[in-house]
Each structure stands twice: as structure tokens, then as C-alpha cells.
Amino acid sequence: MARSALTTKLLALFASVLLFGLLAPAASAADAMPAMAKKTARPELGASAIFAPDGSLLVAAKQGDHVMIYRTADEGKTWSAPAAVNAQPEAISADGENRPKIAFAADGGLLVSWTHPFPKPNTGAIRLARADDGEHFAAPLTVHRDTAEITHRFESLLTTPDNKVILAWIDKRDLEAAKASKMPYRGAGIYAAVSHDGGRIFQPEFKLADHSCECCRLSSALDRDGAPLFMWRHVYAPNERDHALARLKPAGSLESVKRATFDRWQVDGCPHHGPSLVVDAQGVRHAVWFNQKAGAGHVHYGRLVAQGDELQVEGQLTVGGPRAAHADLGSAGGKLAIAWKEFDGERTQLQAMRSDDGGKTFRTLPLGATDGASDQPRVMRRGEALFAFWRTEKEGFRLFPLP
Amino acid sequence: MKKSVFAFLACLIAMPLQAADFTPLDKAAARQLLDPASHRQPTVVALWSSDCSHCKKNLQLLSTLVKSNPRLRVITLAAEPETANLGPLLDRFQLPGPRYAYGSDNPDAIAYAIDPSWAGELPRTFLFNGAGRKEKVSGVISAPMAEKALGLRF
Numbered sequence: 091m092a093r094s095a096l097t098t099k100l101l102a103l104f105a106s107v108l109l110f111g112l113l114a115p116a117a118s119a120a121d122a123m124p125a126m127a128k129k130t131a132r133p134e135l136g137a138s139a140i141f142a143p144d145g146s147l148l149v150a151a152k153q154g155d156h157v158m159i160y161r162t163a164d165e166g167k168t169w170s171a172p173a174a175v176n177a178q179p180e181a182i183s184a185d186g187e188n189r190p191k192i193a194f195a196a197d198g199g200l201l202v203s204w205t206h207p208f209p210k211p212n213t214g215a216i217r218l219a220r221a222d223d224g225e226h227f228a229a230p231l232t233v234h235r236d237t238a239e240i241t242h243r244f245e246s247l248l249t250t251p252d253n254k255v256i257l258a259w260i261d262k263r264d265l266e267a268a269k270a271s272k273m274p275y276r277g278a279g280i281y282a283a284v285s286h287d288g289g290r291i292f293q294p295e296f297k298l299a300d301h302s303c304e305c306c307r308l309s310s311a312l313d314r315d316g317a318p319l320f321m322w323r324h325v326y327a328p329n330e331r332d333h334a335l336a337r338l339k340p341a342g343s344l345e346s347v348k349r350a351t352f353d354r355w356q357v358d359g360c361p362h363h364g365p366s367l368v369v370d371a372q373g374v375r376h377a378v379w380f381n382q383k384a385g386a387g388h389v390h391y392g393r394l395v396a397q398g399d400e401l402q403v404e405g406q407l408t409v410g411g412p413r414a415a416h417a418d419l420g421s422a423g424g425k426l427a428i429a430w431k432e433f434d435g436e437r438t439q440l441q442a443m444r445s446d447d448g449g450k451t452f453r454t455l456p457l458g459a460t461d462g463a464s465d466q467p468r469v470m471r472r473g474e475a476l477f478a479f480w481r482t483e484k485e486g487f488r489l490f491p492l493p
Numbered sequence: 494m495k496k497s498v499f500a501f502l503a504c505l506i507a508m509p510l511q512a513a514d515f516t517p518l519d520k521a522a523a524r525q526l527l528d529p530a531s532h533r534q535p536t537v538v539a540l541w542s543s544d545c546s547h548c549k550k551n552l553q554l555l556s557t558l559v560k561s562n563p564r565l566r567v568i569t570l571a572a573e574p575e576t577a578n579l580g581p582l583l584d585r586f587q588l589p590g591p592r593y594a595y596g597s598d599n600p601d602a603i604a605y606a607i608d609p610s611w612a613g614e615l616p617r618t619f620l621f622n623g624a625g626r627k628e629k630v631s632g633v634i635s636a637p638m639a640e641k642a643l644g645l646r647f
Binding site for chain 1: 542543545546548578601602605609614
């Protein structure tokens with residue numbers, strides 16, 4: 091009896107494997123849309139996207155213990171079967187402020203980075219994989235030398251025209267050292283590692299700053315003269331969670347770290363809202379960030395301009411309504427676009443606003459909505475055109491032109 | 494045989510006393526949980542997450558408060574769906590009250606039902622005095638502030 095039940099089960103298993111094998115080619119479109127993947131306990135929707143030189147869109151997103159690359163050549167109408175970045179499975183962070191990142195090195199190599207969490211909560215390592223041909227990835231490497239089971243998370247990935255690859259991340263080695271010697275330490279630290287060969291070999295990491303916020307995403311861009319910039323939420327004494335902007339020298343060492351926002355949100359807490367930064371063709375730095383100001387939380391837009399040795403915010407304005415969150419921005423062809431999420435009481439709306447005068451005036455463009463969970467939106471550039479990319483649990487990957 | 498049956502029954506009886514599983518919270522239940530009318534005794538609804546280092550300070554404080562105030566009820570709500578590491582993170586604080594985690598509704602809808610003016614920052618703490626008053630605070634709380642808001646101290 092027991093034996094025949096087992097046989098039946100085996101037969102059923104065999105049949106389902108056979109059936110899956112038969113259906114697999116037809117199912118590739120479904121595989122390409124993670125919204126249709128089997129329901130997991132915790133869908134981690136964090137995704138990044140980039141337009142390839144041939145105009146196709148590449149998306150990096152997590153599926154189980156793999157980062158997968160999804161491609162579309164028709165702006166999201168059809169997707170190719172996904173390809174795994176990491177051949178060997180490993181844990182990957184892709185929720186909330188976490189997501190895999192994707193970029194092209196100057197030599198054409200395709201780069202994907204992610205945070206690999208360790209079993210201990212809030213710990214991890216920054217990983218990077220490179221595909222010389224844009225398709226076949228070498229085994230991922232850890233970009234830092236520090237092997238301690240501590241926080242190395244929330245990496246930002248930046249490439250430069252001279253084939254440097256720079257990652258910066260939240261790093262708690264100095265906090266751990268302070269704890270061990272019973273000394274106080276505000277927040278966490280920011281560390282960076284530089285590769286001069288397109289992401290194959292990294293120089294030893296170095297510190298950009300002490301006292302960053304603990305769990306907000308970082309942002310990066312190239313300054314007017316090509317200098318690498320990183321922006322993050324900082325903790326200014328005693329507990330003001332404003333933002334800092336670091337500028338690196340051409341060789342990749344630290345030039346300066348300056349306070350970039352001045353909203354003075356005092357909270358001993360985790361905002362879970364990181365900033366976004368872009369430098370336009372005229373060399374103007376535009377940023378969006380979330381802060382409470384005078385007791386009310388808002389997404390803010392402003393231009394980070396030099397005033398002597400300091401920075402100041404020019405043209406600061408509120409983005410969206412009281413529930414606007416997780417904004418991103420982009421610049422192309424003289425246009426500036428900001429996209430953000432905003433829950434309207436029923437659904438999560440995707441909103442955008444566009445400026446044709448360098449951020450002085452904007453017009454709002456409602457883009458879409460979803461009933462379910464959703465990732466943070468990203469603003470994408472292809473030549474002179476801008477798009478908003480948004481992954482939602484129910485609809486999958488969505489691309490919205492920003493006319 | 495008898496011994497193992499007894500052990501099994503003992504386990505069943507002990508289960509509700511042990512650190513229970515998380516109850517998934519949908520938006521309707523969230524609205525109810527955060528309604529002052531739902532709380533007839535001093536109650537804290539403490540929002541936290543596995544990512545939030547500052548939340549530990551509040552959970553530790555509430556753990557101390559609940560020991561010295563038998564009337565105080567502490568309800569924890571993880572602002573994320575349940576995962577395997579959520580329980581052990583909370584167990585160390587030995588909080589006796591109900592444990593909630595985000596359910597399958599749109600997380601933005603759950604957050605809105607909890608508090609339309611909350612932007613996701615953690616810790617976020619709601620303090621009910623049990624007589625219709627609700628106070629909310631973002632960030633690390635202090636014992637005197639909490640006791641005052643809860644009506645445990647005047």
C-alpha cells in the first residue's frame with residue numbers, strides 16, 4: 091500500500107517534470123515577467139534597469155538565490171528568457187532600499203552588483219559580477235577586503251569614461267570597533283572601492299565618511315568635470331538626518347565631503363528613504379530626497395550649488411503630495427524628469443514631473459497605478475529620451491516614456 | 494508511548510505561551526488596531542523592522558516598562574512580511590503581547606491604514622492611554638514620555 095502510494099507520487103513527479111520540460115519553452119515569456127512567478131512568502135521587487143548601447147533595455151532583478159538579467163528590445167512589450175548573473179546560488183538583497191544594480195563599464199563590459207546578506211541580520215558583502223561580452227558573467231567577486239560578518243550594504247555602482255568602476259556602500263566596521271571599545275559612534279560609515287580595469291580588480295577600500303545614516307540607499311553621478319560624486323543620507327550632530335555629497339579626485343581618492351541638504355530632520359530612527367542625484371549636460375547637480383521639514387515629511391527637489399567652500403540648495407521645492415515617496419530623477423536632451431510613488435488612499439500611483447528649464451518649473455505627468463506591492467521607480471535615459479521604469483508585483487516590469 | 498503522548502500534549506498546551514507566530518496584518522485589521530476605541534487599557538503599538546537598529550532601543554525600553562506596569566499591553570508590528578529571522582529578533586525582548594507583521598495587502602495600503610501621516614520611518618510608536626487618547630512618535634522614545642502618554646504617570 092505504502093509502496094504503491096510512493097509509486098504514484100513518483101509517477102506524478104515524473105509526469106510533472108516531463109510536462110514542465112514540454113512547457114518550458116512556451117513558459118519563457120512568463121519567466122521573463124516575475125509578477126507571474128510563483129508566489130513567495132516575501133516578494134523582493136528591487137530591480138534596476140539600463141538601456142544597452144543597442145537600445146534594448148536590460149533589467150537586473152532577484153529570482154530566488156540568483157540575480158537575473160531580463161532583456162526587452164521593444165520597450166517592455168516582450169521579454170527574453172532571463173539569464174542568471176551568478177551561476178552559484180547565493181542570498182541576495184532586493185527589497186525596500188536594496189536592489190541589484192546594473193551598469194556598463196567604459197570598455198563595454200556589463201556589470202551587476204548586489205548586497206549578499208549573511209545569516210546574521212543587517213550584515214552582508216558587496217558583490218560584483220562582470221560579463222565581458224555583455225552576456226556571460228564571470229564568477230562574482232567581493233569588492234572589499236574586510237571579511238567581517240558586519241554591515242557592508244546598500245552599494246551604489248558608478249562607472250567612468252576612463253574605465254574605472256567605483257562602488258560605495260554603508261559600512262559598520264567603525265561602529266563595531268567603537269562598540270568594542272565602548273565608545274559612542276553616530277550612525278554608520280561610507281566606504282568605497284575603486285577598480286581601474288572595468289571591474290576586474292579592485293583596490294583596497296577606503297573610507298569616504300563617518301556618521302552616515304544606517305539603511306538608506308546611496309546615489310552616484312559624474313560631476314561636470316567627470317569627478318565621481320556619491321550622495322547619501324548622513325547623521326549630522328546631534329541627530330539631523332540631512333544629506334552629504336562626496337566628490338572624488340580623478341584617480342578615485344576622496345576630495346571632499348560636504349553637507350548637501352539643510353532640512354534638519356532630527357530623529358533617532360531609520361527613514362528608509364535614500365536620495366537620488368543627477369548632473370545635467372550643463373553640469374548642474376540636481377537631487378531629490380525625502381526629509382521632514384518643520385514637522386511634515388515631503389520629497390524635496392533642489393540643485394546643489396557651490397557657495398564658496400560650502401554647498402547650498404537652490405530652487406528647493408516639494409515634489410508631489412504628502413504621501414509622495416522614493417523619488418528618482420534623470421536628465422537628457424535639456425529635460426529633467428522626476429518620478430515617484432504616491433499612495434492615494436486606494437492605490438499606489440506612479441507620478442512624474444518634467445522640467446524644460448533646468449528645474450525652475452515643472453509640469454506633472456500621471457503615469458500609472460497598481461493595487462499591489464511595488465518597487466521604487468527609476469528614471470532611465472536612452473539618448474535624448476527619458477523613461478520611468480517601475481516594477482510592480484501584479485503587472486511586472488513597466489516602462490513609461492516621459493515625453 | 495504514554496510519555497511521548499504526554500510530551501506532545503504538553504507541547505500543545507505550552508504553544509500559546511511560547512513566542513507565537515506573527516499574525517499577518519491586512520489594511521482593515523491595521524485600521525482597527527490603530528483605533529483608540531480598540532484599546533481599553535494602556536497599550537503600545539510598536540512598529541519595527543529587521544533593518545531598523547534604533548527599533549531595538551524602543552523594544553528594550555518597552556520590555557522594561559511592561560515588567561513594571563502589569564496593566565500595560567505591548568503589541569509589536571513588523572513593517573515587513575514575516576520571515577524566518579523576524580521571530581528570533583523579537584524573542585530576545587521577551588515581550589508578552591501579540592505580534593503582527595505585514596500581510597499580503599499592498600504595503601503602501603497597510604502603511605496608510607496604520608497612519609496616513611507616517612512616511613515609513615522607524616521606529617514608529619503609537620501610545621494609547623486606554624481612554625481614547627492616542628499619541629504617535631517617530632524615533633527613540635524615553636520612559637517618562639511613554640509613561641505619560643500611556644497614562645501610567647501623570
